[in-house]
Each structure stands twice: as structure tokens, then as C-alpha cells.
Amino acid sequence: MKVKIADRDEYFYNKWKTVFIHFEGVRKPAEVNVNKSSFWNDTCHELINQDIGKWLLDNGLAPWPENQPPKLELIRIKDNHFKMLKHNKSNKSFVTTVPGYLNDNGQKNLGKRQPPLEGTDNYQYVYVMNCTKCGLIYGANGSDIHLRKCPNCQEGKLGLELLPNEKII
Numbered sequence: 001m002k003v004k005i006a007d008r009d010e011y012f013y014n015k016w017k018t019v020f021i022h023f024e025g026v027r028k029p030a031e032v033n034v035n036k037s038s039f040w041n042d043t044c045h046e047l048i049n050q051d052i053g054k055w056l057l058d059n060g061l062a063p064w065p066e067n068q069p070p071k072l073e074l075i076r077i078k079d080n081h082f083k084m085l086k087h088n089k090s091n092k093s094f095v096t097t098v099p100g101y102l103n104d105n106g107q108k109n110l111g112k113r114q115p116p117l118e119g120t121d122n123y124q125y126v127y128v129m130n131c132t133k134c135g136l137i138y139g140a141n142g143s144d145i146h147l148r149k150c151p152n153c154q155e156g157k158l159g160l161e162l163l164p165n166e167k168i169i
């Protein structure tokens, strides 16, 4: 998949050898080599990996009509880990707990944290939220997703901290 040059330069570091791409519903992330000139030159800048190809096939996104490659979103979770989401045309899903849901404040749900966090509202799952305005990643209770404001740029309440051993599913 092609990465826009501006995005590549903003979200990828050229000292990385590989990046990990996490897919919805797939346990093992794809490890993709980015330590090669074809990723960093001005013509190709593609992430090439057979697991990405398989995921596209499994999700009915490949093969695609000529000149109409599927639009995908790659969201940085932390460090060299990214999550791949199908691009939702209207960007409006009405189920707040489905990854990709975007609320009216521009806060996007990236998925559930695993394991669920004890001690919060009735042992709820904590969801990973991404502010599409400033890029902040933070945790939120499922019941708050639809009205969540960014703790960084919208004076929303403080986000729940993400722990290093947690997975996003």
C-alpha cells in the first residue's frame, strides 16, 4: 500500500528497520520492512507485505477495479506500531464501540484495550481514542465514546493511561 509522502515523513522514522501493522480481528501484526530505499524514495513509498495482501483479500478489498485502489487508514498506536482501518466513506458509524467510529468532536475510536481494565465503571472495556485534530491517543470508557472531548486540545477530562503490555483489539 502506498503511503503519502507527507504522512511517511511525519509518522515514520528512517531509523526504523520494520513497522508492525495491526489489523482488526487479527491477532498477529504484520511486520513490514521499511529499511529500504524503495520506501524512502519519491516514486514508490509503498509498504509491501504478504499479510497486508491477505488482509485485503479477506476483507473483499482486493482485487480492486483498475485505478481504484481501496482507501485505507493507518493510525499510529505507539512507536512503530500502526493500526490499519478500512476507510469509511462517510466516516459515520452509529455504533460507538466499533473501531473507526468518529464522534462529533473529531474523536475516533481505534478499538478495545485487552485485557479490560478493572476498577472502572462495572469492569468496562476501555477503548483507545485518537484525536483527529491533534493526534493524541488516550483511553476512554465505552460509555463516554460518543461525547468524548480531547484532553489535550478540547479541554476534555483526562484520558485513561494506556499500559505498555496492553493490546488493542
Ligand SMILES: [Zn+2]
Residues within 6 Å of the ligand: 131, 132, 133, 134, 135, 136, 150, 151, 152, 153, 154
Ligand atoms: Zn486533540
